[in-house]
Amino acid sequence: MLTGKRILLVIGGGIAAYKCLDLIRRLRERGASVTPVMTRAAEQFVTPLSVSALAGEEVHRDLFDLTKEAEMGHIQLSRVADLVLVAPATADLxxxxxxxxxxxxxxxxxxxxxxxxxxAPAMNVRMWDHPATQRNLATLLADGVTVVGPNEGDMACGEYGPGRMSEPLEIVAAIQAVFADGPLKGRKVLVTSGPTHEPIDPVRYIANRSSGSQGTAIANALRALGAEVIFVTGPAEAPRPTGVQIVEVETAREMREAALAALPVDAGVFAAAVADWRVASASNSKIKKTKGGLPVLEFAENPDILAEISQMTEGRPGLVVGFAAETDDVVANATSKRQRKGCDWIVANDVSPETGIMGGSENAVVLISKEGSEDWPRMGKDEVARALADRIAAVLAQG
Incomplete structure (x- = not known):
């Protein structure tokens, strides 16, 4: 809950401003007070009357208000809040x-x-991808600004891609994470999740089987303990976690770049099922079936994200956790993988078809560390995530 928390909501001028009406309602339902500030552009999308009615407070619009400036009202507004939220955060803002x-x-x-x-950024996909916006984003992150979203999807302009403002409940969850007093408060954790898709041609790809549900559960569990979570995900079926920074990728190379860009972090949990290989030269056109025989595909090895980050001499996370999906000799293969990659822990599981774990709601894992192996009982993926998050929190507290 957010009882007693004071949110200064800066509403930017974008079509996503309409979501702020529901956002205000959701925040007040949870006990927060909302003081709204609107830019002139925001008034083109929602009315100050609507915002004021839902917030139960006056909307602030003018820098030079003669009634308030005698007491330096604009300074006072910025100091009495527990959090300043900018939603939508346009490219201009x-x-x-x-x-x-x-x-x-x-x-x-x-x-x-x-x-x-x-x-909570919101803009056209081309604007979001523009180098200037990405430079500005990097600057804001370095300044300590928390970012929620944007999501990927259809846009009002008719295009598709990243740039949609996060939904109100996602923003509420992110705010709750900011105020969480759990053992991971002040810690930043990177989580990778889902499969990667390595293109063969525009309609075919190589991938590992992964729903992404365990990765989502881990991100949610870490956020619940107060961590700031950067969630880098391939094209997974599972719903995305709430209250975390989400980075959508497709290929292993894109996942590597996103993971490196997230550093430094206190811990990295590499739960993604990254494809080991890719087609060396993917075709720009659909490969046609012919009577001349099967196409010949030349493969190249994908980057080993877990090994690269585990073996970094500078900027390595304090704790690096890898995952191993095995079908034979689970403990032996996972132990060998931990030593080969150089990570601190490996979370291993048996994904043989008869276990029903691949794509299911439960998991049965073995935690491999330098001390040996530890069998965990079969339980729901959310329970596995909470147990792993608790273990991560305990280790980070020691160091």
Whole structure:
């Protein structure tokens, strides 16, 4: 719950501003008070009257309000909040924040605040992918700004891709994580999840079988303990975790880049089922079936993300956890993998068809460490995730 928490909500000028009406309601349901600030552009999408009615407070719009400025109202607004939330955080707002501009009430508040800041980006996919936006994002992350989203999907402009603002309940979960007082508060954890898809041609690909459900469960469990979680996922079937930073990728090489970009972190949990190989030269056109015989595919080895990060001399996470899906000699193969990769732990499981674990709701794992192997009983994937998160928290507390 968020009882007694004061949220200063800066509403940017984007079509996603309509989601803020539901967001305000969700926050107040959980006991938070919401003080709204609207940019002039935001008023083109939602009315100050609607926002004020839902928030139960006046909407602040003008930097130079003669009634309030005698008491430096814009400074006071930025100091009394427990969290400043920018939603939607447009490309323009992100650029102004990263550049330290203070040209209106919203940006002046963001410059004057000494409380935590969270942004929920929302923009066209091309704008999100633009190098300038990514530079601004990197700057804001380095400044300690928390980011939730954006999600991938259809956009109002008719395009598809990353850029949709996170849903209100996802933002609420991220806010709750900020205020969580669990043992991982102040810790940052990287989680990789799901399969990777390695293209053969535009319609075919190579992949490992993975629903991504265990990775999602782990991210949720770590967030519940107060961790800031960066969740790098391939095209998994499982719902994405809430309240975490989500990075969507497709190939192993993209996952590697995203994982390296997330560093430094306190711990890395590499639960993704990364394809070991890719087609060396994927075809740009669909390969046609002919009577001349089968196509010849030349393979190349994918980067070994777990080994690379485990063996880093600088910037290595304090705890590196790998996963091993085995069908034979589970403990022996997983022990060998831990030693070969250089990670601290391996979470191994038997994914033989008769176990029903692959794609199921339960898991039975063996935790491999330098001390040996530890069998865990078969239980739900959420329970496995909570047990692993508790173990991670205990180790990080010691170091």
């Amino acid at each position: 992100m650029g102004k924040m990263a550049g330290g501009l203070a040209s209106d009430l919203a940006t002046t508040l963001l410059m004057a605040t000494d409380t935590p800041v969270m942004i």
